[in-house]
Amino acid sequence: MEREEIIALIQRELPQLVAQDPSLRDFILRTVLDVSLPRREADIKFDRILTELQRDREEQAKRWEEQNRKWQEQDRRWQEQAKRWEEQDRKWQEQVRRWEEQSRRWQEQAKRWEEQDRKWQEQVRRWEEQDRRWQEQAKRWEEQDRKWHEQLAEIRRLDKRFDNTIGALGARWGIASETSFRNALAGILTESFGVEVLNLTLYDHEGEVFGRPDQVELDLIIKNGLTIACEIKSSIDKAGMYIFDRKVNFYAQHHQRQIDRKIVISPMVDPRARPVAEALGIELYSYADSVEGL
Template sequence: MTNSADIKALIREQLPSILAEDSSIRDFILRTVSDYYSPKQETDQKFEEFKERVDRILDQLERDREEQARKWDENTHKWDENTRKWDRILDQLERDREEQARKWDENNRRLDNFIHEQNQKWNQQYQQNQETLEEIKKMNRQYDSTIGALGSRWGLFSEASFRNALAGILKDSFGVEVVNINDYDPDGIVFGRPDQVEIDVIIKNGLVIVCEIKSSMSKSDIYTFGRKVEFYQQKYQRSVNRKIVISPMIAPNALPVAESLGIEVYSYADSVSI
């Protein structure tokens, strides 16, 4: 008994030759399979439609490609143009930087030269000022020496003038004896060594006043005056009733010493009564 597999194998083997030889069989088969396959005309039409669609898509893709290529070329052109612009800008910036660096170096050189010149001028001026200052100091020393000498002479002359004027007034107007004693102190009572001692003594009706008239009196001058009074009392064996110092300038630390020694001090507008 023949099975379906054998039949199928026989059909595959004999069908091509049968279709080629027998047109009725060929028509039968075409009618039988027409329900499963589209006719050739319809297939060709669909193929043509598909091909047209594909062509349109390809055309659109080509136009898109060309448009993209155009835009790419434009962008590339713009990019190149911008690149050239930036290159020009960067080149200009580099030239500006180099110019600024050159100017900065030039200004630094000028500043260094200016500072160097100013330092030289300053050193020269400083040297001149030092020389001028030394000249001024020298002149000051000479001036101080001159003023000091004049001051000493003025003080001595003033003391002598005041002493002579006071002696003349007291003698002529009040009948007072004024004695200027210039005696030798062999024991060094006054100065701690033998020396001449000058003392002004005022005597009236047995009253003895020892007076010291000087342009200025220091603390040591007060002590020296006190020792002059002691020398006078020992030398002449006479008691001194009053001890008077007359001076326009009395050192502040000399006043307590004068008070402790019983010395009367008269300065500025102070008055002396006899």
């Protein structure tokens, strides 16, 4: 570097350096005070000053470069950190948006739940009202059922009474009818056809007919040595058919007399009695059936 350049550099940089570095200012003052020194010494000192200035400038330049490098590194780091912050801020904003969306959905769901709960409460209230009505109806039904049972019991009581009355009337009517028919038949056969009609009352001491001792009634029709046992009943069933056969056998055994025909005359014959009559050789006459061969 030329002298003029150095001088220009000193003139340009010296005021700033003096203002920044007190030691440099002291050094310049001491140098100015030593102006009277010999030329050679002044040159030496001046060269030393220039060398020190150059060294200080290079050192300062290194420091500035290092500081500038540090500032650039720090700026790079700040930029990277800023990017990370921006990315983090974007993620937070995205998360906040999601939270806001989730919160909005939760609020909508809460409204739906509140509406559903209101509907359920309304439905429960309706069910409770319906249950109350059902209970009232059940009470009315129970009361109605009780009345129906009372009426049914009364009907059954009256029906039983009616059946007993009808049964008693039927029994009396049947007995009266049997007696009337027997008397009429005996009168007709005796007076018009010369037939002997006997109404026998026997006593079964051994209980052969009914299973215990009792009276046995039997109607006999006799003509020209022919003996017919006749049973006139308002109704007859299977048991009555067996009893009639036992009465005939009881009479034939104890009176040593053969019974040629066994006849049952009845307007009401149990269908189950017909096979018994057929098996026992009993002739049945009912409704429009006619008795022939007497």
